[in-house]
Amino acid sequence: MRIRRRTIALGAGITVVLSVPLAISVAASANNDVLISRGRSAIASSVRGSTWVAGQVTDSDPATRWASTDGPGTQWVRVDLGGMQTIDRVRLRWDKAYAKTYRVQTSVDGANWKDVYATRSGDGGTDDLKRLGGSGRFVRVLAIQRGRSGGGYSLAEVKAYGPESAALRAVTPVSGSLAAGLDDGRKKETAFELVASAENSTLSWREQYAYIEDIGDGRGYTAGIVGFCSGTSDMLDVVNEYTRRKPANVLAKYLPALRTVDGSDSHAGLDPGFTTAWKTAAQDPIFQKVQEDERDWMYFDPSVRMARADGVRALGQFAYFDAAVMHGISGLRGIRAQALRTAKSPSDGGDEISYLTAFLDARADEMRTEEAHRDTTRVDTAQRLFLQRSNLDLAGPLSWRVYGDSYQIAAG
Known part of the structure; x- marks a missing residue:
C-alpha cells in the first residue's frame, strides 16, 4: 500500500508528520468535490519548450503535460481559478520527472502564499490530496527538490476541487515578470527600494544621492544611495571614479584625506567641508551616475551572480545583495559559507x-557581532x-517593517 506523509503545523514552530494510507483517506463530500480548475489559465516559472506549456496541467488531456527547464532548484506551476474559491482537494499527476520535496499552496493575490500541503517524501505517480481546507484565487505547486538525479519537474495535471458555487469575489492578480530574477528591471528596482527602506528609511532611493552622516558604526561617514563609507574603501572608490570622469569636481581635493582615513572611523582632513561638498556633488548627474x-x-552585480550560481530565485538574490551592501562582498562570502554548513544550496540539490x-x-x-x-x-x-510567505520571486504586493517603519510596494 502506498503511503502519503502530510506535514501539519501546530503553531509555535511545532510540526508533526502524519503517514496516511491513500486507501483510507477521508473523501471530500460530494458538495465539495467539484472540479474548479478545468480549463483555467496557468503559468509556470519555466517551460522546457512550446510542447510543455503550463496550461496543459488544466486541459483535461492525459497526453499533455507541463515540464520545467532541466536542472536542480525550485520551479512552480500556478493555476488561476478566476476568483476566490474554497479548495478542499488537489489531485496531481506527475510525469517521470517528479518532485521529492514540494508544497501545494493557495494565494489570494498570486504573490503571498499559504501551504495547504507539504512533503519531503514525494515518490511520483498520482497524489490525491484531500481535506485541505484551503481558499484563494490561485493554487500553486512549488517543486523544491527533484526525485531524480537529472531533468527538471513535470506534471500532467493539477486538478483543484471545491464546492459547487460561483466565485466569491474577484481579485486583481499580480502582473509583470513573476518568475524573473533581479536581472528584470522592475525586480531590480524593487531590490533598490527594499535596501533604501533599511539604509535611508524611504523607498525613494534616487533622493539619497546627497545623504551623508556618521552613524557611529565605526565606519566613518556613511553616504549616498547604498551607504558608501569613508572607512571601508567604497566611498574612496566612488570619489576616484567621479574624478576620473570629471577631474574638476568639488570632491577631488578630498582624495588624499579619504586615502588616509580608509580603514578607520576618522574624519581627519575631511571636516569641516567634506559633507557640504558631497551634497553639492550630488546635484551633478555625473556624480549620480557614478553612485549607481x-x-x-x-x-x-557580484552578489546577484553568486546568488544565481547558488540557484536561488529573486528573494535570495536580494538577500545576497542586501548582505553585500552592509558587510561587503567578503562578508557576504562568509555568511554564505556559514549557511552552507547547515544546508545545501538549491544548485547542489x-x-x-x-x-x-x-x-x-x-x-x-x-x-x-557589531x-x-x-x-x-x-x-x-x-x-x-x-x-515565510513563500514569495521566492519577490512579487508584489509586498509589505514589511524595518526599524519600526512600515512600507508597501504594490503589484506591478
Missing part, C-alpha cells in the same frame, strides 16, 4: 526554503517575512 554604477559594480532560512540565520548572527547593527529587523520583519 559603483553600487552595481561593487555590490549588486538543496531545499531553497531551508537554505535561505540558514542564510538569513547566518546573516542575523553576523549583524549581531553593536551598531544588532537590530536585525531588516532581516526578521522583511526578508524572513517574504520567505
Whole structure:
C-alpha cells in the first residue's frame, strides 16, 4: 500500500508528520468535490519548450503535460481559478520527472502564499490530496527538490476541487515578470527600494544621492544611495571614479584625506567641508551616475551572480545583495559559507526554503557581532517575512517593517 506523509503545523514552530494510507483517506463530500480548475489559465516559472506549456496541467488531456527547464532548484506551476474559491482537494499527476520535496499552496493575490500541503517524501505517480481546507484565487505547486538525479519537474495535471458555487469575489492578480530574477528591471528596482527602506528609511532611493552622516558604526561617514563609507574603501572608490570622469569636481581635493582615513572611523582632513561638498556633488548627474554604477559594480552585480550560481530565485538574490551592501562582498562570502554548513544550496540539490532560512540565520548572527547593527529587523520583519510567505520571486504586493517603519510596494 502506498503511503502519503502530510506535514501539519501546530503553531509555535511545532510540526508533526502524519503517514496516511491513500486507501483510507477521508473523501471530500460530494458538495465539495467539484472540479474548479478545468480549463483555467496557468503559468509556470519555466517551460522546457512550446510542447510543455503550463496550461496543459488544466486541459483535461492525459497526453499533455507541463515540464520545467532541466536542472536542480525550485520551479512552480500556478493555476488561476478566476476568483476566490474554497479548495478542499488537489489531485496531481506527475510525469517521470517528479518532485521529492514540494508544497501545494493557495494565494489570494498570486504573490503571498499559504501551504495547504507539504512533503519531503514525494515518490511520483498520482497524489490525491484531500481535506485541505484551503481558499484563494490561485493554487500553486512549488517543486523544491527533484526525485531524480537529472531533468527538471513535470506534471500532467493539477486538478483543484471545491464546492459547487460561483466565485466569491474577484481579485486583481499580480502582473509583470513573476518568475524573473533581479536581472528584470522592475525586480531590480524593487531590490533598490527594499535596501533604501533599511539604509535611508524611504523607498525613494534616487533622493539619497546627497545623504551623508556618521552613524557611529565605526565606519566613518556613511553616504549616498547604498551607504558608501569613508572607512571601508567604497566611498574612496566612488570619489576616484567621479574624478576620473570629471577631474574638476568639488570632491577631488578630498582624495588624499579619504586615502588616509580608509580603514578607520576618522574624519581627519575631511571636516569641516567634506559633507557640504558631497551634497553639492550630488546635484551633478555625473556624480549620480557614478553612485549607481559603483553600487552595481561593487555590490549588486557580484552578489546577484553568486546568488544565481547558488540557484536561488529573486528573494535570495536580494538577500545576497542586501548582505553585500552592509558587510561587503567578503562578508557576504562568509555568511554564505556559514549557511552552507547547515544546508545545501538549491544548485547542489538543496531545499531553497531551508537554505535561505540558514542564510538569513547566518546573516542575523553576523549583524549581531557589531553593536551598531544588532537590530536585525531588516532581516526578521522583511526578508524572513517574504520567505515565510513563500514569495521566492519577490512579487508584489509586498509589505514589511524595518526599524519600526512600515512600507508597501504594490503589484506591478
